[in-house]
Amino acid sequence: MTSEPAVPRLRATTRPLAERPDLLALTDPAAPLVWLRGDRGCVGLGETLRLAFRGPERFAEAAASWRAVAEHATIDDPVQLPGSGLVALGTFAFDDASAAESVLIVPRILVARHRDQWWITETVLDAEASNRDPELPTASPAGAWPGLELAPRRGPGADAPDPVAAYLAGVTESVRRIEAGAAEKIVLARQIAGELPAGADLRVPLGRLAERYLDCWTFAVDGMLGASPETLIRSTAGAVSARVLAGTRARHADEPVRDAQARDELLTSDKEQHEHAFAVQSVVTALAPYVQDLRTSEEPFPLRLPNVWHLATDLGAALGERSSAIELVGALHPTAAVAGTPTADAVAAIAELEPFDRGRYSGAVGWIDAAGDGEWVIALRCAQLGEADPETGARTLTASAGGGIVVGSDPEHEFGETVSKFRPITEAFAR
Numbered sequence: 001m002t003s004e005p006a007v008p009r010l011r012a013t014t015r016p017l018a019e020r021p022d023l024l025a026l027t028d029p030a031a032p033l034v035w036l037r038g039d040r041g042c043v044g045l046g047e048t049l050r051l052a053f054r055g056p057e058r059f060a061e062a063a064a065s066w067r068a069v070a071e072h073a074t075i076d077d078p079v080q081l082p083g084s085g086l087v088a089l090g091t092f093a094f095d096d097a098s099a100a101e102s103v104l105i106v107p108r109i110l111v112a113r114h115r116d117q118w119w120i121t122e123t124v125l126d127a128e129a130s131n132r133d134p135e136l137p138t139a140s141p142a143g144a145w146p147g148l149e150l151a152p153r154r155g156p157g158a159d160a161p162d163p164v165a166a167y168l169a170g171v172t173e174s175v176r177r178i179e180a181g182a183a184e185k186i187v188l189a190r191q192i193a194g195e196l197p198a199g200a201d202l203r204v205p206l207g208r209l210a211e212r213y214l215d216c217w218t219f220a221v222d223g224m225l226g227a228s229p230e231t232l233i234r235s236t237a238g239a240v241s242a243r244v245l246a247g248t249r250a251r252h253a254d255e256p257v258r259d260a261q262a263r264d265e266l267l268t269s270d271k272e273q274h275e276h277a278f279a280v281q282s283v284v285t286a287l288a289p290y291v292q293d294l295r296t297s298e299e300p301f302p303l304r305l306p307n308v309w310h311l312a313t314d315l316g317a318a319l320g321e322r323s324s325a326i327e328l329v330g331a332l333h334p335t336a337a338v339a340g341t342p343t344a345d346a347v348a349a350i351a352e353l354e355p356f357d358r359g360r361y362s363g364a365v366g367w368i369d370a371a372g373d374g375e376w377v378i379a380l381r382c383a384q385l386g387e388a389d390p391e392t393g394a395r396t397l398t399a400s401a402g403g404g405i406v407v408g409s410d411p412e413h414e415f416g417e418t419v420s421k422f423r424p425i426t427e428a429f430a431r
Contacts, residue, residue: 044107059330147431189402198393226382
């Protein structure tokens with residue numbers, strides 16, 4: 001008979017801050033922990049606890065493990081706001097069979113802001129606890145940025161197919177399957193990659209994303225970096241909200257007439273409205289067992305981002321029986337916006353038609369506190385850093401982007417949509 005593993009006993013101490021530091025300047029340039037949007041968010045330093053999960057039960061196991069950690073923790077938190085006290089940042093893989101780890105990370109130091117309130121939390125193993133208050137880490141200016149070019153890459157082997165041609169063929173095959181009745185929608189993605197030299201200060205691209213994509217959460221967790229426009233779930237004090245995005249047109253920000261035309265085409269497109277309805281219904285169906293008084297925007301509205309227009313619907317509800325934010329994420333994932341409809345058939349098609357493991361792309365990234373409250377987005381407009389080369393220290397950065405394939409989808413149009421969706425990352429990491 002095996003015994004249950006011991007639950008780590010943590011001590012989290014939170015104190016209000018009189019200072020108003022530049023949050024990004026505090027975090028580690030090589031391994032940032034970041035969750036920022038406008039006048040809210042946090043950055044972390046160090047790592048007191050890492051919990052790792054894999055497989056189809058990763059969300060349930062993470063929720064149970066986190067609940068046990070929170071129940072055994074000692075928390076001194078006079079601030080009493082969502083995200084104060086004990087907090088973990090996390091990122092979860094898209095696919096049940098992914099080789100990528102899903103992780104929850106408790107930073108040793110977390111510096112956070114909620115509008116005009118600031119605080120610092122230090123979390124240590126109970127045996128390391130002291131009576132001193134946490135100290136604000138030293139800020140440092142961002143370093144020089146070398147620039148990074150990202151491009152499609154062939155797989156290993158002389159016979160590896162051209163990645164662009166393979167994507168276009170995948171869209172064509174997806175449409176064929178949909179027209180044959182095998183699915184209603186399949187979300188197909190492609191990847192681009194580049195080599196980031198050793199010593200590159202990742203706060204530079206993160207700062208660009210945070211400054212430009214004001215309607216997005218800029219994040220960095222365990223080498224997963226991006227700026228997502230899509231809130232998977234926000235759960236605080238019994239209130240639940242989400243934002244569903246599906247349906248896209250490229251922006252033409254320097255051509256107002258053409259840009260307005262793209263927006264109007266999006267709003268009046270039967271294809272895009274159909275795709276959006278799939279995505280909204282998948283979220284409503286998944287949330288229904290957990291919430292009460294579920295309400296949505298009366299009509300989809302155009303969400304304007306620097307690179308694209310999206311069709312968007314906001315949802316709100318009251319939490320029914322007490323569930324943690326991670327449990328809600330597990331119930332929602334994967335949505336029709338990132339997988340397709342019906343979900344199981346679409347995920348199976350993705351496994352066949354995408355010649356790569358998505359890893360954490362289109363999974364979930366966010367945070368959770370000791371009360372189970374948290375905020376999670378779908379990992380979009382993002383890229384994953386690989387392990388450092390032991391000789392050069394260089395790391396591969398792989399960005400992913402995709403789109404929903406339905407009846408009538410055109411491969412060249414879908415390819416153009418992915419180009420627009422890559423722009424946040426390609427521009428943030430450029431010279």
